[in-house]
Amino acid sequence: MLVTRDALEVIQGKWRIPIIIALTFGNKRFGEIQRDIVDISPKMLSQELKALEENKIITRTLYDSMPVMVEYALTPLGKSMQKLLDEMLNWGVHFRKEIVEN
Template sequence: MLTRGGCPKNMLSIRDALEALEGKWKLLILFSLSSGPKRFKELSKEVNGITDKILSKELKNLEINKLIKREVYDTFPPAVIYSITPHGMSLEKVMDELHLWGLSHRKKIMGK
């Protein structure tokens, strides 16, 4: 049985997951936040190669998907802290497995 855009019903959950995590930055941002809350500039430095514009866009998308939380503190200048939500932390096993698979894949394709 096909649904939404011709996707088989048994693949909808995978499609939803991929849409929430699509792109090359979202999992890296979540991985960075899994070690603790961070400010924007800390994330920008830790997620090497991402532009501020893209980081801002990805953070908004992750927040919409309830994977991260954005807290604004009433200071001067205002402090904004990003942290991973419990829903985001439910991806911890997935991120760990991707990390291990990436190490194995890198060895396989580089012959090391």
Template structure:
């Protein structure tokens, strides 16, 4: 079970951040959401290796942590969009820097 971030000791700030955005898929999901609101199917197509169950789980965790907003539109058929909250948007620069670092690292590791 996930530890509540508010209950972690103050010195564990990196661990608190990783608890919220860590995992195999969360950073990729957040990276796509920096481009704007996305529907579930759009995220699933962008991440074809993720299972529907895992995508649902990751989105629910990000929503519970205040990073992602789930908006349900009252229409038929139902429409649900996911977008970044203000807290989620604060990660945009970090995601961009990680993307840059990943490209640099890949270049360093290529023969």
């Protein structure tokens, strides 16, 4: 149970899975992630990105340019969640058919 709890703590909340999904399509800057996720505030996005970085799900790369550019990407650990995300999508489709549409 402890291992399951550890995993859930990393992905819990309303925004972390959508952020991870947004990054499965490639590296993105802050504004690009915010455009991909409807209704997330800049403050919340910043907090969630920091938490995902602390848990080694994403990396934050700072480019020395004018203006300074920051890019986020999935780590190999973050990419390893793809099968889990696919299964969640499949279950969501099943749930919608069974519960929501009936």
